[in-house]
Amino acid sequence: MHKFAHLSDCHLGAWKHPALQKVEIEAFYRILDTCLKEKVNFIVISGDFFHSNLPDLGVVRMVVRKLKQVHDAGVPIYVVYGSHDYSPNDNSMIDILTDAGLLTKIKKGYEKDGKIKLDFILDQQTGAKITGLSGRKMGIERHYYEDLDRELLEKESGFKIFVFHAGLDELKPKALADMDSMPISLLPRGFDYYAGGHVHKQMMEEFSGYGKVCYPGPSFAGYSRDLEDSARGQKRGFFIVEFDEKVRDVKFREIDSVQYLYFEHDATDKNANIVQEELKLKIGTLDAKGKIVVMKIKGDLSGGKTSDINFSELRQLLNSKGAIHVQTNRYDLRSKEYLASISGDIGQDPKQIEERILRENIDSVKVSFPALKGKEGSGLAIELLAILRQDQKANERKSDYVGRVLDSCKESLHLEEIE
Amino acid sequence: MKEKSLDVAGQIVGGQVAKILVRQKSGKKLEIGDILVSEEDGSYLILQVYNLLYGSQIPKTTHELLAGLRLEGFGTDLEFMEPKLRNYVLAEVKAIANVSNNGTEIQVKIPKILPSFFQTIRPIQKDDLTFLTQPTNPVYIGKVRSGSKIIDVDVFLPSSEIFPHHILIPATTGRGKSNLVRIMLWSLLNLESTGALVLDPHNEYYETNGKGLKSHPNANKRLAYYTPNPKNGAKSLVINLRSIKPDHFMGIVNFTDAQWDAIRLYHSQFGENWLEEIVLQTPIQGSTVPLRTFGVLRRKFYLALGIEERNGEIHCRNNTFSGGSKGESTIDDIVKFLEEGKVVIADTSRLSDAAELIIGSIVAGTILEKYQYYKTTGELESMPVITIIVEEAPRVLGIDVLEEGDNIYSTIAREGRKFKIGLTAITQVVSLIPKTILANMNTKIILGNEMSTERSAIISSASQDLSEDDRTIASLDKGEAIISSIFTKFAIPIQVPMFEDFIKDKSVDEKKSKKIVIG
Incomplete structure (x- = not known):
């Protein structure tokens, strides 16, 4: 019997807060340590290994240290890009680590006769055949799936794993109903295991004609919403899959990287001062030591502004009680003096709001080039924004930085030159 | 002159x-x-x-x-x-x-x-x-017909007006109902102003013998096809049991008062998990739901949805209804497509009548709630009109069904117009639908009907005086129809083209653009 581990959405480098950075890297270490302890034959990572394609080098150094240990133990790690660590010109940290032999990036596809063909990677120890497609921003990769030569992939014999970084319509959580997704019928049938990434929720389901379709969810958290979900009881971890010619067992291994404390407070028909006092009293009764605290305040205030509630003071109070991080969710808190300027964004994180606003307003921009219109256009815009957001690296010359950003933009837009 | x-x-x-x-x-x-x-x-x-x-x-x-x-x-x-x-x-x-x-x-x-x-x-x-001009948001129906002779004048109906005012398509088998609906839907795929939910019990609209709405040049962008057995990009018709509320069964599955009491008790106790918990027969402390009631409810849910308990887990006979993580956002996705003015076809050919109507009921209920909300916020004006196409309409609009109480379809028939939502009801037996509902259906596209009682029901509810047209309706051949609508000046005789002929030169093979492959 062989074993492999399936993890996804580690989002390493997502957090600036030192305490969260520590938890993030600890969760990753614990996963790989468990993999070594379980003597898995290989590891599959379904995208968004890093939070950006060129993450903070301090984070990379910590990650490399553990990857080296896994590499030296003879456990290969197969990986695809996610929507965060994708690089249009193959210049991401994933590629650097692949060149260094610490990761194995699942092979690129190629176009032949109007179809996209994918090759398999053969895992030498187990004979498992691995293939898949990387993710991109806002579901642009759907085109690749539509043109994928599924028949060719379905004909391949042996134990097969398909790795992908995309949401599936059939497994889209209700809370993520606005997320881009594609139908499962775009995936090739008959694989033994479908290693999914991108959806931040642990799921394992089986579909007629397909093997097990699994999403492990994030190892820790990529967004603040993940922290809230974890605090509300969502499990974080990864899958360990036992197989020979077929999958024999799939187990979710939970990683308790940190303790959480979640509480809600209803501010309906109370003024801001009363809410402030009630929260202080409540916090006084809580055991926050060593925990990530998620505090959700909701309801319509009878008087005062939402900003009259001193959240900074509440945070300090929790920190003084030993909380390692405090997150407040006040999207559902309203005051009569406040008129929402953007409706429907309650509870969404900034990334989703940005995507939605772009998607809703893209049609008001008059352009003639079809790729810049509609969903594809907003996807490209998001991708470009991600490129343009990249900081200049330490010791990177300005001209190199400009060149790097320009190259990425050209690749993303499929342009020869930018004038 | x-x-x-x-x-x-x-x-x-x-x-x-x-x-x-x-x-x-x-x-x-x-x-x-x-x-x-x-x-x-x-x-x-x-x-x-x-x-x-x-x-x-x-x-x-x-x-x-x-x-x-x-x-x-x-x-x-x-x-x-x-x-x-x-x-x-x-x-x-x-x-x-x-x-x-x-x-x-x-x-x-x-x-x-x-x-x-x-x-x-x-x-x-x-x-x-020449006064028969093309309206804004045109839905093509056919050409003007004089007897059996076709006049080269196209007949269009204004989508934004006809659909909220409901459409009735009465005809007996083989007179071209499905062909007519296909032709109408083809037009809708060109319009962003109208969304349509098609409950397709014969799975005949998306593709039949290689031809169907999937051949439309806009199909990729404006058509969503849900089926229990999806291939090549079609979407799975899989609906999470937690999407179903007790009200969705109203007028579709009959429950006794005792059964309703049990359903309400489980709904208040378990919230969205109520259905699973009844099927799993999870006890509620202090409740007095008799075992017999459980038995009957489980049997009714099995007959309607194909769900049952096996070894302590929920199983679905046809994979359309599911617990777990599957299909949580299917209804939201469908509603979103409709709000974007798209055509959604749900292949219900493998489902029971009740399951088909419950799916329609969930979607219709959700979209009606949303549109009612949009009306309060002033957004309704900019939303597309939506039509829900129901075959064998007396299943939900029949006199006997409505005697048991209203359902979402009858609510839409009576009130949907205010919220830009309408029904397109297809039936062989108009006489089973109450006159009050028929009176609300302001466009009737009448195909051939040999049953005199049905012709009488059609004629008595038409928007124009068709009292002398009994023989005319009886003699309508396949594809021949009469449009009687408050949006036409007179009852227009038409010839609906055969779909296969109609789409010649209109359907396309998707042009392949150069692909850029990523790793």
Whole structure:
């Protein structure tokens, strides 16, 4: 019997807060340590290994240290890009680590006769055949799936794993109903295991004609919403899959990287001062030591502004009680003096709001080039924004930085030159 | 008035309003449903034939004698003298429109006059129908038909108006209902102003013998196809049991008061998990739901949805309803597509009637709630109109069904118009639908129907006076139809094209663009 581990959405480098950075890297270490302890034959990572394609080098150094240990133990790690660590010109940290032999990036596809063909990677120890497609921003990769030569992939014999970084319509959580997704019928049938990434929720389901379709969810958290979900009881971890010619067992291994404390407070028909006092009293009764605290305040205030509630003071109070991080969710808190300027964004994180606003307003921009219109256009815009957001690296010359950003933009837009 | 060619078909010889007698010109063959024109001073009347009978100047006894002589061999060469003058066909016609042109605009009115006595009449020509213009947001229905002759004038209906006011498509089997719906949906795929949910119990709209709506150039962007067995990009029709609320069963599955009490108890106790917990027979502390009630409820849920408990887990016979993580956002996705003005086809061919109607009920209920909300926020104006296409409509709109109480379909039939949501009800048996509902269906596209009771129900609820059209409806051949609508000046006879012919030169193979492959 062989074993492999399936993890996804580690989002390493997502957090600036030192305490969260520590938890993030600890969760990753614990996963790989468990993999070594379980003597898995290989590891599959379904995208968004890093939070950006060129993450903070301090984070990379910590990650490399553990990857080296896994590499030296003879456990290969197969990986695809996610929507965060994708690089249009193959210049991401994933590629650097692949060149260094610490990761194995699942092979690129190629176009032949109007179809996209994918090759398999053969895992030498187990004979498992691995293939898949990387993710991109806002579901642009759907085109690749539509043109994928599924028949060719379905004909391949042996134990097969398909790795992908995309949401599936059939497994889209209700809370993520606005997320881009594609139908499962775009995936090739008959694989033994479908290693999914991108959806931040642990799921394992089986579909007629397909093997097990699994999403492990994030190892820790990529967004603040993940922290809230974890605090509300969502499990974080990864899958360990036992197989020979077929999958024999799939187990979710939970990683308790940190303790959480979640509480809600209803501010309906109370003024801001009363809410402030009630929260202080409540916090006084809580055991926050060593925990990530998620505090959700909701309801319509009878008087005062939402900003009259001193959240900074509440945070300090929790920190003084030993909380390692405090997150407040006040999207559902309203005051009569406040008129929402953007409706429907309650509870969404900034990334989703940005995507939605772009998607809703893209049609008001008059352009003639079809790729810049509609969903594809907003996807490209998001991708470009991600490129343009990249900081200049330490010791990177300005001209190199400009060149790097320009190259990425050209690749993303499929342009020869930018004038 | 522009001079038309003198292709005289007959001459008015008598009659009264709605029963004008026309003598057919020899050599001409008037048909039931033929449209004729009587030129008047500064206007013209459009007339329609609804009955044909023989006329003769010779007494009946002479006809009988002459027939006897010929039959019994006493005079096989006997002929009428000047037969074209003495024997002829009389057509009963009615005036359906009065068209006048004041030089700046064409006005079409309901006729309140008789055509001039002894006026010659001629067959209608294309130029007589220039007032049938293409509206904004056009839905193509077919071409104008005169009897069985097709006039080269396209008939469009205004999508934004007809759909919220509900459409009824009555016809018996084989008269072209599905073909008509396909043609209409083809137009909707060009419009962003109308969303449509198609519950397709025969799985015939997306693709049949390689042809279907999937061939539309916009299919990729504007058509969503849900099926329990998806291939090549089709979407799975999988609905999470947690999407189902007790109200969705109203008017679809009958429950006794005791069963409703149990359902409400489980809903209040377990929230969205109520259905699973009933099927799993999870006990509620202090509850007194009898085992027999559980048994009956489980059996009803099995019959309706195909779900049952096996080894402590929920199983679904047809994979359409599921617990776990599957299908949590399917309803939201469908509703989103409809709000974007897309056409959503749900292949319900493998589902029970109840399961099909419950899916429609969940979607319809959700979209109605959203549109009611949009009305309060003022956003409704900018939203597309939505139609829900229901086959065998009496299943949800039948008199016997509604006696048990309202359901979401009857609510939409009565109130949907205010919220830009309408039904497109297809049925063979109009008489089973209450008159109050029929009266709300302001566009009827009437196909052939040989059952007189059904024709009576159709005629009595039509938007125009079709009281003389019983024979016309009975004689409608496949693809021939009459549009009776508050949005047309008169009941327009049409010929719906065959879908396969219609889409020739319109369907496309998706043009492949260069692909850029990523790793």
